[in-house]
Amino acid sequence: MTTxxxxxxxQIPRLSAGExxxxxxxxxxxSFKASEYYLNLIxxxxxxxxxxxxxxxxxxEIGGEDGDLDPSSESTYTVVPGLQHKYARTGLLLVSDRCxxxxxYCFRKRLFVEGADEISPDITARINYIRKHPEVTNVLLTGGDPLMLPTKKLREIIADIRTIDxxxxxxxxxxxxxxxxxxxxEDPELLALLKEYSHPDKRIYLMSQFTHPREITPEAEKAISALIDAGVMILNQTPILRGINDSGDVLAKLFRKLTFIGVSPYYIFQCRPTHGNHIYAVPIEESYRIFEEARSQVSGVAKRARFVMSHATGKIEIAxxxxxxxxxxxxxxxxxxxMGKVVVCRRNPSAYWFDDYVSIVDECPLSSMDDPRNDLVIGASPEADPLSE
Known part of the structure; x- marks a missing residue:
């Protein structure tokens, strides 16, 4: 198991001195970090x-001044150090600052800079907050990567959460x-822990992050099978990234391979405008085209993915x-x-984020489906736009 x-x-001999x-x-x-295993996939x-x-x-990555170290304003929703409560039913616990x-394209680069202090090993205050908020039915462990924690520490965290009914x-x-x-x-203690606390009515979900189909190796398949055998549900999420998976064919292959091994495609993200991420970002409308091209090539099981961006105001689906x-x-x-609000904007092929659009109709409530403004949703021309004045 030692990697x-x-x-x-x-330390990478295959890179030239010039590189x-x-x-x-x-x-x-x-910062840079990689496992020898992963470098061997290149x-x-x-x-x-x-x-x-x-x-x-x-x-x-350092060729521009664009971006932010907190592009989704996570600090706004931090209620206790290391705990975000942005959506009513979900508490987000930062439990690790290592990956x-x-x-x-990481959107939490701020965790890996000198002086970062968002994560504390003591989660008592965070657990107490969740205990006092019965609306929280989901807890997301993230960071960093929670599986970088020793299994013993991970057990302590999960056991504490499982005491909250x-x-x-x-x-x-x-x-x-x-x-x-x-x-x-290769960690039987980890698998035993997951099996112990993934109950029929209280499941553990692993949110995997396969970004390219070549990451799904025999070793990865073995890990996924072990998780499934332990009663863990697995969903996958990834951003669309320039030069990595910005192709309908590549994304479709990823969707297919995921479903073949028992992993459900969940979210496809628009790359967040984090400082340094500009060279990996794809414009929203191009990303949407890639997403739909991929979905056209797969079965219904793989079509469950949604294309969204994690904006400061919420998860906005590009529908x-x-x-x-x-x-x-x-x-x-x-x-x-x-929740459920529909926003209609004029197309802007250069838009990379929600803020790059100008809203034409900013709300289409379900109770007003006969409103003539809804013609915009089915593609009325600008001349027919009743709000164009």
């Missing part, structure tokens, strides 16, 4: 290899099945594009009154 982690590109020199400046800004003869692009720093690999679902956000699947398949408009819907909302 060596590499924390500097200087290491170009990358060294990036490491001064954004086709080093291909400079555009998607696995390489996913994990190896790119000088382009098995540092994704170049109103919490039915525990979710574990982890890219370990891709980065170091042996951490799962449809017409000739002139983009139709979005609040799949989740920080303000409960906005």
């Amino acid at each position: 060596r982690y590499i924390t500097s590109v200087s 290491k020199k170009d990358i060294r400046e990036v490491e001064n800004w954004f 086709d080093w003869s291909d400079p555009y290899d998607p696995i390489r692009r996913l994990i190896i720093p790119d000088p382009g 098995a690999g540092l994704c170049r 109103h919490v039915h679902i525990i979710r574990i956000g982890s890219k370990m099945p891709a980065y170091n699947p042996m951490r799962i398949s 449809a594009c017409t000739k002139d408009y983009v139709v979005m819907k609040y799949h989740q909302a920080a303000d409960p009154e906005e």
Whole structure:
């Protein structure tokens, strides 16, 4: 189960001296980390290899001033240090500031900079908050990667949560099945822990993060099978990323391979505008086209994925594009009154985030389906837009 982690590109012999020199400046800004297992998945003869692009720093990351270290305003919803309560039924617990690999498109880069202090090993205050809020039925363990914690520590956290009667679902956000699947398949204590606390009426879900079909190796399949045998439900989420999975064919292959091994595609994310992420981002409308091309090639089981962006105001689903408009819907909302709200915007091929759009209709309540404004949803031309004045 012991896996060596590499924390500097200087330790990678397959990179040339020139490549290491170009990358060294990036490491001064954004950390690098990868497992030997994951580095061995790279086709080093291909400079555009998607696995390489996913994990190896790119000088382009520091080529601009765009982005934010907290693009979804997580600090706004932090109610106790290390605990976010953005959506009524979900508590998000930051339990680790370490990962098995540092994704170049990470939206929580702030956790890996010197002086970061969002995560405390003592979760007592966070558990007490959840205990006092009966509306919280889901707890998401994230970070960092919770599976980087020692199994003993993870047991303490899960056992504490299971003493809270109103919490039915525990979710574990982890890219370990891709980065170091042996951490799962070769740790019987971890599998026993998951089996013990994943009950028929109170399941544990693992939110995997397979981003490219080549990450689904025999080792990864073994880890997934072990999780399923332990009674864990598995859902997958990934952003659409330039040069990695920005193709309908590649995304469709990912969807198919996931469903074949028992993992349900869950969320496809718009890449968040985190500082340094600009070279990995794909415009929203192009991402939507890629998403729909992928869905057209798969069975109904794989079509369950939703294309969303995690905006400061909520999870906004990109539901449809017409000739002139983009139709979005609040799949989740920080303000409960906005749940299900539909926003219709004029198309903007250069838009990378919700804030890049200008709303034409900002609300289409279900009680007003006969409102003539809803013609916009089915693609009325601008001249026919009753609100264009």
